[in-house]
Amino acid sequence: MKSLIVYVSVEHGNTEKVAKAISEVLGAELKEAKEVDPHALQNYELIGFGSGIFFSKFHARLLQLVTEMPQSSCKAFIFSTSGFGKTDVHEVLRKELEAKGCKIVGDFACKGWDTYKLFKLTGGINKGRPDENDLARAREFAKGLGT
Ligand SMILES: Cc1cc2nc3c(=O)[nH]c(=O)nc-3n(C[C@H](O)[C@H](O)[C@H](O)COP(=O)(O)O)c2cc1C
Known part of the structure; x- marks a missing residue:
């Protein structure tokens, strides 16, 4: 299956680590969102979309x-990846992709090093995340996509 992972990872490279782990399992192409022509997305059968979470949303470049x-x-x-590491913030993007005609086959979230505002003073929260366990979970997730 021709597959692509599109990501944005601007803060600490947290999401890029997850994107790479998933792409290795799938044998997928890996591209930063700014390298992707939206029309070229039609050439892929499976596409993963990922970024950090900013004020409960995916990065604006990915949404655009x-x-x-x-x-x-x-x-x-x-x-x-995010401070909370939860999938509930995926809902808006999920609906937008469904509105485009995509079939959502899974979602994955994990904690990422977060130095937003006051967290910065103490070195941030989730330092070292995603860690090897998170990346192992990401690889398992990718295997479950059944490609
Ligand atoms: C301005 C800002 C806003 C953020 N907002 C949230 C948020 O609403 N919820 C959350 O769980 N994490 C939030 N975070 C933490 C990031 O989602 C987290 O650090 C993420 O792993 C960054 O990914 P990246 O290194 O791939 O860019 C925020 C971080 C910044 C700098």
Whole structure:
């Protein structure tokens, strides 16, 4: 299956680590969102979309790419790293991808080193995350995508 992982990882490279782990399992191409022509997304059967979470949203660059993406019948999955490491913040992107015609086949979240505001004073929270356990979970997630 022709697969692509599109990510944005601007803070500490947290999401990039997860994106790489997943892409290695899938044998997928790995691209930063700014390298991707939205129309080229039509060439892939499976696409993963991921970034850090900022004020409960995916990075604006990733959301913009999805807005510009043409209607598609691809399979898609969503992943993120964040202070909380929860998937509940995926809902808006999930709906946007579904509105584009994509079938969501999974989502993955883990904690990432977070130095937002006051956290910075003490070196941040989740230092060292994603760690080897998180990346092992990401690889298991990728295997479960059944490609
Ligand atoms: C300005 C700012 C806002 C953030 N907002 C949230 C948030 O709403 N929820 C959360 O769980 N983490 C939040 N974080 C933490 C980031 O999502 C986390 O550090 C993420 O792993 C960064 O990913 P990256 O290194 O791939 O860019 C925020 C961080 C920054 C700098």
